[in-house]
Amino acid sequence: xxxxxxxxxxxxxxxxxxxxxxxxxxxxxxxxxxxxxxxxxxxxxxxxxxxxxxxxxxxxxxxxxxxxxxxxxxxxxxxxxxxxxxxxxxxxxxxxxxxxxxxxxxxxxxxxxxxxxxxxxxxxxxxxxxxxxxxxxxxxxxxxxxxxxxxxxxxxxxxxxxxxxxxxxxxxxxxxxxxxxxxxxxxxxxxxxxxxxxxxxxxxxxxxxxxxxxxxxxxxxxxxxxxxxxxxxxxxxxxxxxxxxxxxxxxxxxxxxxxxxxxxxxxxxxxxxxxxxxxxxxxxxx
Amino acid sequence: xxxxxxxxxxxxxxxxxxxxxxxxxxxxxxxxxxxxxxxxxxxxxxxxxxxxxxxxxxxxxxxxxxxxxxxxxxxxxxxxxxxxxxxxxxxxxxxxxxxxxxxxxxxxxxxxxxxxxxxxxxxxxxxxxxxxxxxxxxxxxxxxxxxxxxxxxxxxxxxxxxxxxxxxxxxxxxxxxxxxxxxxxxxxxxxxxxxxxxxxxxxxxxxxxxxxxxxxxxxxxxxxxxxxxxxxxxxxxxxxxxxxxxxxxxxxxxxxxxxxxxxxxxxxxxxxxxxxxxxxxxxxxxxxxxxxx
Numbered sequence: 001x002x003x004x005x006x007x008x009x010x011x012x013x014x015x016x017x018x019x020x021x022x023x024x025x026x027x028x029x030x031x032x033x034x035x036x037x038x039x040x041x042x043x044x045x046x047x048x049x050x051x052x053x054x055x056x057x058x059x060x061x062x063x064x065x066x067x068x069x070x071x072x073x074x075x076x077x078x079x080x081x082x083x084x085x086x087x088x089x090x091x092x093x094x095x096x097x098x099x100x101x102x103x104x105x106x107x108x109x110x111x112x113x114x115x116x117x118x119x120x121x122x123x124x125x126x127x128x129x130x131x132x133x134x135x136x137x138x139x140x141x142x143x144x145x146x147x148x149x150x151x152x153x154x155x156x157x158x159x160x161x162x163x164x165x166x167x168x169x170x171x172x173x174x175x176x177x178x179x180x181x182x183x184x185x186x187x188x189x190x191x192x193x194x195x196x197x198x199x200x201x202x203x204x205x206x207x208x209x210x211x212x213x214x215x216x217x218x219x220x221x222x223x224x225x226x227x228x229x230x231x232x233x234x235x236x237x238x239x240x241x242x243x244x245x246x247x248x249x250x251x252x253x254x255x256x257x258x259x260x261x262x263x264x265x266x267x268x269x270x271x272x273x274x275x276x277x278x279x280x281x282x283x284x285x286x
Numbered sequence: 287x288x289x290x291x292x293x294x295x296x297x298x299x300x301x302x303x304x305x306x307x308x309x310x311x312x313x314x315x316x317x318x319x320x321x322x323x324x325x326x327x328x329x330x331x332x333x334x335x336x337x338x339x340x341x342x343x344x345x346x347x348x349x350x351x352x353x354x355x356x357x358x359x360x361x362x363x364x365x366x367x368x369x370x371x372x373x374x375x376x377x378x379x380x381x382x383x384x385x386x387x388x389x390x391x392x393x394x395x396x397x398x399x400x401x402x403x404x405x406x407x408x409x410x411x412x413x414x415x416x417x418x419x420x421x422x423x424x425x426x427x428x429x430x431x432x433x434x435x436x437x438x439x440x441x442x443x444x445x446x447x448x449x450x451x452x453x454x455x456x457x458x459x460x461x462x463x464x465x466x467x468x469x470x471x472x473x474x475x476x477x478x479x480x481x482x483x484x485x486x487x488x489x490x491x492x493x494x495x496x497x498x499x500x501x502x503x504x505x506x507x508x509x510x511x512x513x514x515x516x517x518x519x520x521x522x523x524x525x526x527x528x529x530x531x532x533x534x535x536x537x538x539x540x541x542x543x544x545x546x547x548x549x550x551x552x553x554x555x556x557x558x559x560x561x562x563x564x565x566x567x568x569x570x571x572x573x574x575x576x577x578x579x
Binding site for chain 1: 293294295296297299300302303304306307310311312313314315317318321375378379383384389391392393394395396397398399400401402403404405406407408409410411415418419420421422425426454458462507511514515517518521522525534537538541547550551553554555557558561562565566569570573577
């Protein structure tokens with residue numbers, strides 16, 4: 001490389017770095033707003049100080065937001081923990097069969113599953129509500145499946161099957177067939193081979209699926225507004241109600257928005273690597 | 287017979303999921319379509335079959351035209367915006383840069399936040415108050431001498447503004463996809479093109495960009511299907527206001543406020559069709575491609 005070209009390349013690197021840094025500032029603007037506004041006392045709600053740092057920092061808005069949001073946060077835990085574990089179990093079994101124990105028509109079936117990943121859930125919502133209402137009626141229950149958390153978990157687990165199956169299938173494809181064959185020769189059946197060969201190496205895929213499902217269950221709003229009632233509202237619905245009320249000051253809205261995002265942000269910070277893999281699987285690239 | 291014995295246990299293990307997907311995805315899509323073909327316009331009527339009447343009638347409603355137009359504007363701005371910004375970020379990082387991990391983490395983190403939380407902060411940023419009542423971006427723009435806007439309350443460009451939070455949230459994802467695509471181009475190919483006398487720009491134009499086509503397609507499909515069913519973000523930013531109405535919000539209103547299942551199901555069917563029209567060919571294409579390789 002000539003000296004001139006070298007200097008040009010170095011200059012270009014600085015331009016690239018500068019542009020990336022500029023975008024970092026743009027991307028962080030909403031975060032600045034969330035944090036700064038949430039620590040402001042009501043007396044500093046004047047629009048003229050909108051972008052200023054608080055003169056007196058207070059956690060008052062956080063306290064109120066926590067009180068209002070706590071029931072929703074708890075409902076979200078009750079929803080997202082069992083929901084992601086169930087999804088993981090189903091996805092793992094499906095992925096195993098569709099990659100290592102294939103039956104005739106497995107590819108067609110897989111394609112049919114995948115379409116379930118892309119359907120707009122609006123298209124199933126009205127029948128889903130009717131079905132959940134009927135289940136409650138038949139079982140003599142009230143507000144368990146329609147209006148309760150179990151119904152919401154059921155919906156998320158079922159509509160999570162496609163993506164979870166996809167992630168596990170793409171992961172299991174990388175396990176050498178010989179390992180399964182060897183255990184078959186040793187007389188192991190479907191379940192024994194799964195238990196002794198496949199499951200012990202499934203760690204990364206399990207992490208990806210649980211993180212993916214936990215995040216989507218925690219952040220879901222559509223199913224929640226259609227299927228739950230005031231007693232079982234998860235975080236997103238409560239957050240929207242808090243922020244939608246005209247009387248709620250900005251400081252409380254922002255504090256509530258941060259509180260609602262803490263669990264998924266923590267997962268992202270601590271387990272970002274697995275989070276990325278889930279995103280990539282969403283792009284159908286295995 | 288012996289062969290069946292080898293694959294039958296697998297089929298049995300998947301059977302519960304097959305039944306669930308069959309009932310909850312395909313059964314319910316069909317059921318929804320059936321409701322859309324009845325005159326069940328309130329909770330009590332039994333619902334006589336009326337064929338495609340509802341699908342035709344809805345085009346006579348001004349609100350439907352408005353929501354479809356909004357969805358189109360939103361989709362164009364969001365998909366192009368996120369695609370271009372994501373591509374640009376990946377392009378800037380592609381050859382490796384100091385602090386790449388940090389840059390990537392910052393561009394991607396909005397993905398971990400719910401659209402509802404995003405909507406709350408962007409509603410503040412895009413507040414339409416001007417002059418001394420201005421907060422958010424209008425206040426900032428006032429300081430640096432830029433004009434103040436109506437943002438999502440603008441009758442013509444409101445939906446373009448509404449796409450901004452969505453671009454903020456999704457362009458990091460597009461960046462990650464493109465970055466993986468860029469890195470997937472073998473260095474030997476670039477080197478070969480350089481030896482053949484290609485300029486650095488020519489290498490991109492003739493070698494790298496054509497190889498990014500599959501990634502671009504994936505990104506288009508993902509952004510497109512998110513865009514056509516957008517709901518959370520709109521509700522969080524502006525609620526049920528007509529000025530930002532989209533089909534998904536209109537459907538919600540039809541079901542809960544107007545108590546009109548047939549109309550809700552009709553709108554839902556249109557949303558499904560708009561997505562299916564490009565997702566089905568894409569799925570068939572990608573499964574075939576995988577089988578060939």
